[in-house]
Amino acid sequence: MTKEEMIAKFGIDPEQTGNRPRSSWIVERIDDEEEQGNAQIGFLCVKTRDGSANPICMEALQKPNCVGTAEDGFDRTYRYYYFKPL
Numbered sequence: 001m002t003k004e005e006m007i008a009k010f011g012i013d014p015e016q017t018g019n020r021p022r023s024s025w026i027v028e029r030i031d032d033e034e035e036q037g038n039a040q041i042g043f044l045c046v047k048t049r050d051g052s053a054n055p056i057c058m059e060a061l062q063k064p065n066c067v068g069t070a071e072d073g074f075d076r077t078y079r080y081y082y083f084k085p086l
Helices: 003-010 032-036
Strands: 021-026 044-048 066-071 079-083
Touching: 003 044, 032 066, 032 079
Parallel strands: none
Antiparallel strands: 021 044, 044 079, 066 079
């Protein structure tokens, strides 16, 4: 999915989401982080460097379609934000 398609479907620019965005993708399976973040298959995941002692992006959490967030289980400096389609 292109960036433009993500913006149209989820209403956010994944490259401008979170304090330090790193990558984004559509959830294809539910692992620990997705479960903790209330994600489902087909949701958008934005990976950022907002984990550990770094501040969580309140702007991302306040989006009406944000379903949750979770720290990476292996490297806690990463955080995932999950968004359902509009």
